[in-house]
Amino acid sequence: MHQESVVIPIFPKGPSRVLGLLPLAPASWTLTRFSRQIAKRHPSLFRRLGEHAHARFVLDPTDLPLVMCLEPNGGVPRVSLLRGQCQGDARIAGPLAALLGLVHGAYDGDALFFSRDLVIEGDTAAVLALRNAIDDAELDLAAELGAMSGPLRQPVQRLIALGEKTTGVALSRHEEEYAR
Amino acid sequence: MELTVGPNQFFWKPDPWSDLYDELAQAPVDRVVLGELVCSKRLPFYQDRIPAAIETLLGAGKQVVLTSLALITLKRERKMTAELAEMGVEVEINDLTALALLPEGTAFSVGPLVNVYNEGTLDWLASKGATRICLPPELPLASVATLAGRARDLGVMIEVWGHGRLPLAISGRCYHARLHGRTKDNCQFACEDDPDGLQVSTMEDQPFLAINGVQTLSETYANAAYQIEALDQAGVSALRLSPQSAGFARLCQLFRQRIDGELDADALATGVRDLDKDVRLSDGFLSARPGVNWSGKALAPL
C-alpha cells in the first residue's frame, strides 16, 4: 500500500509577524461578534457540546504569534486573542491551515492527530466534543464573514477566494462531490 | 453460600493438573468446573485424565461440570463442543455456540464469559434450560442484585467471581506465541511455562495484565473478601474461585471459613496474601469503579 501524507501549508513568516502587531482588544471584540453570529445560526453546535459547553478552549495556531481562547459559554461565546500563554481546560495546537481545514471539513481530525500535525492537551473529552460539534455544523467561515460584511460582502468573498487559491488553505467549505 | 471452583484457565502439565482435582476432592468446595476454557490445542495433553478426575470428584460428593471453550471457531472445536454433553455431566457454556450444540431441553449452567448483563438475557437463558449463571466479572453490585432477584423468581442460581485473575479478554490471536515471535499454529505451547499466566507491565514497570495464550487476564487477583455480606444480601448463591498454582486448596478453605463466619474480611485477605507474598488484590468492579482498584473495606449493602 502506498503512503501519501497530507502537506499542510504553513503560514508565511513575514505576514505572521505583521499579524503579531494586531491590536488585540478590537480583534477579540470582532471575533467575539463573529462567533456570536455563528452561534445564532448554528444552535445545534452547543447542544452537541453538551456538558462541555462551558469549557475553556485554547486554540493555538503554531505558525502565528497569537493564541485564541474560545469560551462557548453555553451559546453566548467569547473569543479573546492573546500573545503568549493562556490557561484553559483544553488546548488544541497546530498550523492555522490545519485548524481552518478541520472547521471546513477539508481534513480529518484523527488523521491530523495520527500524523502529529495536531496536538491536544488537557480535557480530551472536551476536545472531542468540540471537534465533533464543529464537524457536524458544516461551518463555512467565508460565508459567515460575507453575511457579516453587509455592502462589502462581494469584495470580501472575492478576497477570500483569492486567498484560498494562492495559499491552498481551506478558507471556506467545499461540498463533497456526488458519486452518482 | 456455595463455593465453585472455576475451570483452570492455564495450561498445566498432566500431573499437576490431576493433583489439583485430587486435592479439591478433599477441599470444602461444593462444585468443580473442569475442562479446557482457553485453547483447544491444549486439551489433547490432559484429555485422558478428565474421566478419572470426574470420578474422584463425584466420589467425594462434589457437583462436577464440564466447561466449553471460550471462543469456538474451528470445525474441530465445534465437534469437540458438540461432544461435551456425551461425558454425562452438566455443561457450563462459556460461548453461546455450546448452547446451540447442546441437545434441546438439556439443563446447563452459564459461565462468566457469556454476556449476561440484564433480566432479558437471564429470562432467555432460563427459558433454554439454564439453572445457574456465573455473572461477568465487570458487573457492579447493583446489577448483581437486580439479576439475583430475577434469578430467584426463575429458580436460577447466581454465582459471582470470588477470587482469581480476571478473564478480561479472549482473542483469535495468541499473545504467548506473538511474544515468542511465532504464529498461533506454530506456538510450540509457549504458555505451558506460565502456570499463572505471564505478567505484562506498563512502560513505567507497573504490573498490569497477564497473558495466557489467546486470553488476557488481570495481573491482580480479584478478591471479594470484603463484599461477601453484600453479595449474600443481594441474593448471590455461590462464589467462584479460579485455580492458581500457589496453595489453592488452602485458599478454598479460607473462603469456606469466611463464608461460615469463622474469618473476617481482613483475615481472609491476609490469608490469601500469605499464600503468595507478591500477590496484588483488586475488587473495583463490584463497586462500579475501575476493576483494578482495591477497596480493602466492605461495600455498603444496597
Next chain:
Amino acid sequence: MEIVCPAGTPAALRAAVKAGAHTIYCGFNDETNARNFPGLNFDRAEMREGVRFAHDMGSKVLIAINTFPRAGAEHIWHNAVSDAAEAGADAVILADPGLLAYAAQNHPALRRHLSVQAAAANADVINYYAKCFDVKRVVLPRVLSIPEIAAINAETEVETEVFVFGGLCVMAEGRCSLSSFVTGLSPNMNGVCSPASHVDYHEDNDALSVRLGGYTIHRAEKGEPAPYPTLCKGCFTSADKKGYLFEDPVSLNAEQLIPQLKKAGVTALKIEGRQRSRSYVAQVVRNFRAAVDALEAGQPMPEGMLAQLSEGQAGTTGAYRKIWR
C-alpha cells in the same frame, strides 16, 4: 457488494450518502450504542431526518443499539429499538440476546442484524441466532480468516457483513473488559473503549505520552505517528521484551481483498469509524465505492490511497490472513 458506512453525525451521514454509500449505520446519542463519545451521534429528531434524507437518496440506514442493556434499566434500550422502528430504520444492529428477544417479539417487522459485539464466530451459533431471533445478517468478528468466512457462508443462509477498513479490535468483540479494568467504563456497558474522559496526552520535548486511567500506555517520539489511546494497542513489557504485545498501532485495510471476500460469499463490506469526521467518511466511501464498482464491472481494484487516514498511518489485513494470529 453493499458498502456499509459509518456516520457519527448528521453531517457525516449526508457526506456518506453523497459519496455513494449504499447503507449508513449510526446510533442514538446515549449509552445504547458502542460509540457513545462526546459530541457524537443522533438525537431522535436528527435520526428521523437522517433516515428521510438517506431514503430520498436511495440509501439505507441501520441503527446500532449494540451495547448490553443495564439490569434495571432495560427500558432505555427497549425505547431505542422502538424509536428506531418509528424513525423508519431499515434494520437494527443488536448484540444482546435479551434485546434481540425483545425486538423479535415487539417489532417483528423490523429487520435484525447481529452486531459484531456478539462475536458470533461460527455457523452453528449464527444459525442459532437466526433460529431464535430471526436474524437476517451477521457482522462477523475480526478473528476470522477468509477461508473460515467462506466456510461459514457455505453453512448459513444468514447474510454476512465484514469489516474492510478502520480501527481493528484485537480481542473478540463484546468480550473484552480491558477498558473497564482501568477506567471503570466498558464497551459492553457504556459504549466506550478507553474513553476520552480518562485519556491524558502530554507533550514533552516533542515526545507524546499517552496515559489512560493513570497508566502510561504509549510514547511516540518526534516524527512517529500517534496511535489511538486504546489499551490493546499500547506498548508494554513482558519477559524482558518491550513492545506492542497485543497489536501494533495499525488499522485494518482489506481493500485489496475485496475480490476474495466476494468469492467467500460476503454480502456487505463495513467501514469502521463513527467517531471520524465527515471528511474521512467521504474519502473512504468514495474509495470503496469505486473499488466495488470496479469489481462489478470486472475491472482491477484501484490502488489504495487511504494510508494517511489510518491509525499509525499503516494498514494491516488483520485476521483475514491466518498468519495474523
